[in-house]
Amino acid sequence: MTDTHKTKAKHMLRRDVLRIGGGVVLSAPFVSRAWAQTTEINMLAWYGHGEPDIVGAFEEANNVKFVPKYYAGGDNMLALIAQSPPGTYDVILSDAEFVQQLNLAGYIEELDANDYPFDDMLHEDFTKFPGHWDGDTLFSMMVRCGHLGVSYNTTAMSAEEASSYNGFWKPELEGKVGHFDWHLPNLGMMSLLNGNGAGLWDLSDDQWAAVQEKTMSLRPQAGGFFDYGGTFNGLKNGEMLAMCGIGDWITGALERDGAPVASVIPAEGGIQWTESYCIGKGTDKADIVKSFIQYMLSPEGQVKSAQMLAYPGFAITKAGRALLQEVDPAEANRSHQIDGMENEPIALINEGRIHYRDIPQQQTLEDWNDFWSEYKNA
């Protein structure tokens, strides 16, 4: 019976294909990292902090492997921790404003201040950064920072026009101004534009009303609200010619890729974002996490952080900055991390032109967020 032979052959062929195909998929490269006897460290962070360019050297030297869970937004991070069993995450990277929330909710362990190079900080403020301490107890270690200002397409706007937030209202930019979809930096910038200076987060009712009014006047210029991916695409393909709420952390990466974009700190002032490491409560690997945090604060770690592939940041220790200038002068130059340079970040802080990002003081986050939703719906 030729029929049964044929069908048998077909069955075998089908089986073989499935088997071989399945085998290829299931056995394919686990080859890269040797996993024998390595300790796994669970990391909760923004994208990029667990990638080889940052942790590779530490992993090899200490026979550990980082298992990263990446979030986009501190709120997702908090929700995840809140619902996960304690001890799920060993090391947590968080924005400074969220550190306060992490601490209040009891998700992080105490740190010993003596373990970390507080005497080598580039600025005094970094030694006692708000929210990281509870009285004299340290809960979170600052590791890098960056500045937010006016981000723009250099072919559509001159550096002079960009040296003030008023540049966003330039008539030619109607419908071409994008917003990073988060109320905090955007409204902070509007607050600075209104002249609130160092009190930008501490608004009285009148000041808050003024900020809302100012923001609403920008609505006709706004072309859309974007997250990380949308921002990159918008700036790169020219849909958006200016962006509110971001800084060099995005335009730096785009610049590296050859796009005609830049960020400047305008006259009214800029905002600093700060990232810090914490040890997750309930972890049993506190020691190795501690040495990892120390590594990231060492000159080598600081350089890696400044050169991070995902998005660039400033080195915060003197030794780190010195090593960066030695090892990667081009990047140090590009990001103004050379003493005495124009727009050098520490000088800007000292001049009072940089304000640390913080949560609103007299309103709640809800109030700001509600207004932001109103703005989007307008």
Added chain:
Amino acid sequence: MKGRGLNIALAAYVALIFAFVFAPIVFSLIFSFNSQRFPTIPLGEFSTEWYVKIFNDPDVWQAVRNSLIVSSSTAVLATTLGFCTAYTDFRYNFRFKGPYLALILLPPTIPLIIMALAMLAWLSRIGMSGQLWSIILAHSVLTAPFAMAIIRLRLHQMDPDLEAAAWNLGGTEWQTMRHVILPFCAPAIVSALCLTAAVSFDEFAVAWFVSGLNKTVPIVILEIVQGNIDPTVNAIGTFVFLTSMTLVILAQVIFISRQIKSHS
């Protein structure tokens, strides 16, 4: 002839629809071979660096493996549940039938991100979060309604007397099920399997929340898109696309060979 002109116009329209559906996929394929990190036209140079990057990343392979396990398990579970419910709806009338149907049809009406958080909270409480099983459970709940709807649609086309006829001819209920109903529903069951697998394969909101530290392919893509946008997403997308094309063609070949066998 008017008929032929109409046929050509219709065929062109179908082609247009397919073009719309496949354009993003084709472009993704093109840009996966493009050297630029952010795709714009004119194109950069031809480059396979993004493929090299994902092939060398063990996390991506692990994610592919996880995705395959999750989606195939989900497909089987969801289709089984969907079939049970569709058949019950088709054949039986009972007192709480309304709520019964609601039980299976409700999941798609709930926005994913809230469902995601609720599932994480719930599964943590019963100690089942953070594993691949968590995703499978969650996805089966989400996709069962689709399976049920497809199979119910098929049953709707069946003559209900068929079952009674089989019984009259001496078959038990189980035999009737096996020899009459299941074969009739076979195309719908296959469709349900494919659709539920597909929905599960591409779901990222619930998966991100309940999976703990396990990654599936959509989670990897989500992370790249939200944190480090580069054409590796296109490489991953193209790889998945080519794999599913292959599976589809294989399925067609098997189907055709079975047709030939049954006709010869």
Added chain:
Amino acid sequence: MALRGHAPIQGGNGLSGRRRIDIYALTWRLPIILWQLLFFVGPVIFMIVISFYVVKNYRMTEAFEFVNWQRMLTRGFFWDSYWYTLFIASISATVAMCLAFPAAWTLAFRASEAQRRWAVFLLIIPFFTSYLVRTFSWYVILAESGVLNAVLGYIGLGPFRMLNSHFGTIVGYLTLTLPLAVILQTVTMANIDKTLVEAARNLGCKPLATIWRVVLPLSKTGFIVAALFCFILAFGDFVAPFYLGGSQEPTLPILILDTTKSGQQWPRAAVVAIMMMLTLFTVAFAAIALAYRKPKGAKT
């Protein structure tokens, strides 16, 4: 006597008539009850409960307060988003069904069985490629400096602004729903009784009238199910209005995500979710009732 679409027959082994536990019926009836109770009802009830919780110090604390409901439902932007989402999802479902129809009709009535099978299989493929990746591909095509505008530029049109607008949102929704609409419509129309269509033609009915008076009524169930799927998918989708529409304007799913950025306000996000759920629930049941209702005057 053909009993198409009649009420389901009572369960049980009709031949014996003994009162016993109907294992057969239970086998089919029970699994879904148990499964859904455990893994679906649990989370949903939990979600409803969450909407009454209060957030203190960025942690949800158990409570039974109406503050979240009161706060959310009195906000203008909530109702703006609500009506907009309803509107744009309905439009996109309608557009998807209309765009799909000529193609589905061709595949059902003019294509061969094999061609139809190939077409349906091909249309399933997009479901296996990442929706996110496909969405991002649209950037290059629809951007002002993108492919479509370049092509239109050759004919001297444009450039048009397609991204970050309602148009972009609809394109995104179509990416999600068009393949499904075509598949469901094709499968439905391919399975109707062709003899009825032939009879109508033989009796002198013009082609378009045949479609309107014979094909569509026969396909009613499948079409309503298809439209319902398209609506539900569009209503709950976050990706299209966010990435391709630029949140111009924001829809309810975007609002949910935004609300969570108010300092862990998951209870308030749950309120929005429950409103969405109630809406979809109502629409779904109305649609299903409509789909499976027997036409008036039909012989049972």
